[in-house]
Amino acid sequence: MKVFIVYTHPSQDSFTRYIKDEFIKGLQYAGHTYEISDLYKMEFRSDMSEEEYFRESNYRDDLPLEADVQNEQKKINECDAIVFIYPVFWTEAPSKLVGWFDRVWTYGFAYGNRTMKKLDKALIMCIAGHSTDNLEKFGHLHSMKTVMLGDRLFDRVAEKEMIVFDCMTKFNMELRMSNWNKHLKNAYELGKNM
Numbered sequence: 001m002k003v004f005i006v007y008t009h010p011s012q013d014s015f016t017r018y019i020k021d022e023f024i025k026g027l028q029y030a031g032h033t034y035e036i037s038d039l040y041k042m043e044f045r046s047d048m049s050e051e052e053y054f055r056e057s058n059y060r061d062d063l064p065l066e067a068d069v070q071n072e073q074k075k076i077n078e079c080d081a082i083v084f085i086y087p088v089f090w091t092e093a094p095s096k097l098v099g100w101f102d103r104v105w106t107y108g109f110a111y112g113n114r115t116m117k118k119l120d121k122a123l124i125m126c127i128a129g130h131s132t133d134n135l136e137k138f139g140h141l142h143s144m145k146t147v148m149l150g151d152r153l154f155d156r157v158a159e160k161e162m163i164v165f166d167c168m169t170k171f172n173m174e175l176r177m178s179n180w181n182k183h184l185k186n187a188y189e190l191g192k193n194m
Contacts, residue, residue: 001120001194003027004079005036008086008097015168015180016127019187020085023125026191035075039096044068046099061108072104073116081121081194082157084148088128088164091140092147101152110156122157123190124148127183129169163190 005024009016020036027034037044045068048056055063065073076082086093109116126144128135135141145162153160165183167175 001032001080002078003032003034003081003083003194004075005034005083005085006039006097006100007036008039008084008094008100010040010094010096014087015165015176015183016085016087018184019125019127019165022184022187023083023085023191026188027194028191029188030192030194032191032194035079037072037075039100044096044100046096046103048099048102052103056107059107059112061106061112065106066103069103069106072100073106073109076104076119077115077117080119081123082119083123083125083194085125086127088126088130088144091135091143093126105152116156118155119157120159121194122153122160123194124160124162125165125187125190126162127165127168129171130166132164132166135164135166 005020007020011017024034039046049066051063052066054060084093084097086097089095092098105111108114130140132141135144141164149160149162163186165179165186167179168183169176
């Protein structure tokens, strides 16, 4: 299986990076191939230009796309599965990933007369400071799933799942450290079982 990883974190010194690294080790162990877009390292432009806005708001698939957008769309159409790895910022993905969707999920690719292939699988791996129980209690987890699974991935993927690596706040280092190895093992297994 060929897996396209969209990785979003502003720091290389993060638990999110460790999750990505362990997931990739699992993929490699299972013999899967992968390609990665590290959005911060690539300096992916997440803001729509005025031209891009007019293209999308007027449903014009005859207008050109920027080269970086075409490149991301090509990666999607060449993979079997897509994986998003990111930290949760205010119940949402980082703005750079939100902007990736704004720019890459274009009319004529992800909606309208679609040229985006239907992917076999999608996996969202997000790292949260709060516990899953807390995210559920306040409705945040439902919101996160609605946006990522229900709206962004919708019917573009046959099988989709969101995994939250919870309780990774630095406010409670004891809890963070007690979850560290458990979460890394889970990330490895997810890669191995793609």
